Amino acid sequence: MRPKDLAVSHEDTIIWVSGSIGFDKIPSIFEGSPTMKVVTGVIGNDIHVVANRLMDLSLNARGYEVFNLGVNTHLEEFFDAAVETGADILLISSLNGEAEGWGREVKIHKAKYKSLDGLTMMIGGNLTVGSGNADDIVPRFKNYGFDLVCHQIDLNTGLDMLEAHLQEKLQEESQA
Amino acid sequence: MSGSSETNSANDKLLIDIGSTYFKVSTSGSIEQHFRDFNKRILDDLLHKSGETVQRFNAKDIHICSSANGGLSTLIIGLTQSYSLKYATNIAYNSGINVIDSLIFQNIEDYSIPSDLIDVVIIVGGIDSNSGLFDDRLNQYLAKLNYSNAVYVGNAQDGAKMASTVKRLVVLPNIIDDRLHIVEKHLKDYLTNLYQQDIEGKEDIKHLYEITDNQIFSTPFVVNKSLPLINASFSVTDPFILLDIGGATTDVHYSKDLVTDNIVTEQGHDRIVFKKLGVYKSRQSLIFTAEQNEYAYELLMHLKVTENIYEEHSDKATKILMQLAIFLVLCKMSHYRPAYVTLKLLAMNSIVFTGGITKVLNTEDVEDVVAFFYRKILNSDHKPRTVLDTNYDIWTLGAKDHAICQ
Structure with missing residues (x-):
């Protein structure tokens, strides 16, 4: 059963939050395969912790193994955690445009690692200062090196997008 | 010394610190400090300058620490700066070991081989559910390295494999837990014991066991123990x-x-x-x-x-x-x-x-x-x-x- 949506108007939770409450274990699309590992956290000098906690709970409920680095996390720490854990997914959250500056350095930093080619890169939250336009923002962040970009999208929709992406990726790999 | 008729009360201890330049001798009532004579063995110098004081105590009441051994050196091989290398470096320093270099395994071919003898090589990386992180390049690097001890504190599965291929490798539990937090105990105990063995192995320090029944510790270790109590005196x-x-x-x-x-x-x-x-x-x-x-x-x-x-x-x-x-x-x-x-x-x-x-x-x-x-x-x-x-x-x-x- 899908967790109920939660309407929260608090500033630091507005984006990723309409997400999950209840957090019952829901059937994973990856039943039977090894548990997918996700490294997550809030990028940069950003202490918006509520949505980060809810994401942790939602990901766990969906059957992922979650490594939550918490708030104030720098890009190198995300990549380093992905190496140490052997993560499949890197899911970065951000609020009010903090990710913009850091996002530009993703390709440069990721290129230093030899074992992260298969890593699925996802970012979500409020990715600009103010409201912004997803039509501008999404391509910009994809160009920075992210596979999935969720600007002002609720948490469950974002995680559904992630599952669809992973399914597609698995199919491609099995056909190859 | 043992058997002396003028031994002090059971609670009185003689505390001796051997430094590189001075040695200090402390009793409950006084503290003496002497500049070392480098032409003499430490024990001879100590007995020459503070012999009377030393002889008043039983060997079980004499406690000695030394900072004159210079310390051990380590080279750390890890997966990332933010976790494996950072954690191992922290533990090494806290155990009194000098980190001479740390290197990231993925780039191991790019590093030069240190010419000096390394007292202990620390290999670390990955949480226990991750594996296959180290390959033959590690063996090739270690084969060229001049080292006395090697310890593995990374993911459990790689440790089991590596134990059969790397010579003198001690495998200890992972210093990174499943939440990416540091676990200090096992590596810290191992390094502290190694440091301890090094002190005890020093020719000059060995002779000091003639006057004490107690283990000789490193001075930084003893000083660190006093810090929570420092407000009592200052x-x-x-x-x-x-x-x-x-x-x-x-x-x-x-x-x-x-x-x-x-x-x-x-x-x-x-x-x-x-x-x-x-x-x-x-x-x-x-x-x-x-x-x-x-x-x-x-x-x-x-x-x-x-x-x-x-x-x-x-x-x-x-x-x-x-x-x-x-x-x-x-x-x-x-x-x-x-x-x-x-x-x-x-x-x-x-x-x-x-x-x-x-x-x-x-x-x-x-x-x-x-x-x-x-x-x-x-x-x-x-x-x-x-x-x-x-x-x-x-x-x-x-x-x-x-x-x-x-």
């Missing part, structure tokens, strides 16, 4: 740092509150040892470090001397070198010349000095240098409270506490 406000500037090395003990790193460990105080920063045995290396620091020249001007003081061997020169040592070690702990750890020095409330430096400098001399450092390097008038441990009370406190525990 008006020190947390957070503080303690500088033990001696003849050969400088030990820095600091409150964990001063560190920006978010490693969660159990103890409240960490320590770091600068192996070649001292005013007697490491004099030349101290001068070299000073020559590389552009502010050192300004400090000399401030102290109204010139660089010619480096060539002098006088009381005045020793005093100036001591002041330089304070400045240089503060630089190493600041953002200006970072060496392993950068402390939030503007948040520091007290700075405590112990070791040979307190025999040469007075409070005014020390405060002058500390104020110069804050003004020049941190652009601040911040003035932490300066405390001089002129009677080695901090070491006595730690040694007594340790002796009671033994």
Whole structure:
């Protein structure tokens, strides 16, 4: 059963939050395969912790193994955690445009690692200062090196997008 | 000594600290300090200068620590800077081991092979549910390396495989848990024991077992034990740092509150040892470090001397070198010349000095240098409270506490 949506108007939770409450274990699309590992956290000098906690709970409920680095996390720490854990997914959250500056350095930093080619890169939250336009923002962040970009999208929709992406990726790999 | 008719009461202990330059002998009523005679064995020198005191005690009541062994060296091979290398480096420093280099495994072919003998190689990386992280390149690197011990503290599955391929490899539990947190105990115990064996193995130190039944410990280990008790003897406000500037090395003990790193460990105080920063045995290396620091020249001007003081061997020169040592070690702990750890020095409330430096400098001399450092390097008038441990009370406190525990 899908967790109920939660309407929260608090500033630091507005984006990723309409997400999950209840957090019952829901059937994973990856039943039977090894548990997918996700490294997550809030990028940069950003202490918006509520949505980060809810994401942790939602990901766990969906059957992922979650490594939550918490708030104030720098890009190198995300990549380093992905190496140490052997993560499949890197899911970065951000609020009010903090990710913009850091996002530009993703390709440069990721290129230093030899074992992260298969890593699925996802970012979500409020990715600009103010409201912004997803039509501008999404391509910009994809160009920075992210596979999935969720600007002002609720948490469950974002995680559904992630599952669809992973399914597609698995199919491609099995056909190859 | 054992069997003496004039032995002291059961609670009285004799505490001895063997430094590179001085040795100290402390009883409940007095403390003696003697400059070492380097032409004699330590035991002979000790018995010559403090023989009467030593003979009043039973071997079981004599407790000795030494900082004269110089310490062990380690090379760390890990997967990432933020986790495996950072955690292993932290544990190594806290165990009194000098990290000579750390390298990231994925680029292992790019690193040159150190020519010196490495006392212990630490290999670390990955959580236990991750595996296959190290390959044959590690064996090839280690085959070219000259080392005495190797310890593996990474993911469990790779450890089991590596134990059969790497010579002299000790496999211990992972220092990274499944939440990416640090687990210190096993590696710290292993390194502390190795350090201990090194002290005991030193020819000069071995002879000291003729007068004591107790294990000989390293001085930084004993001093670190005293820090939670320091308020009993001094008006020190947390957070503080303690500088033990001696003849050969400088030990820095600091409150964990001063560190920006978010490693969660159990103890409240960490320590770091600068192996070649001292005013007697490491004099030349101290001068070299000073020559590389552009502010050192300004400090000399401030102290109204010139660089010619480096060539002098006088009381005045020793005093100036001591002041330089304070400045240089503060630089190493600041953002200006970072060496392993950068402390939030503007948040520091007290700075405590112990070791040979307190025999040469007075409070005014020390405060002058500390104020110069804050003004020049941190652009601040911040003035932490300066405390001089002129009677080695901090070491006595730690040694007594340790002796009671033994």
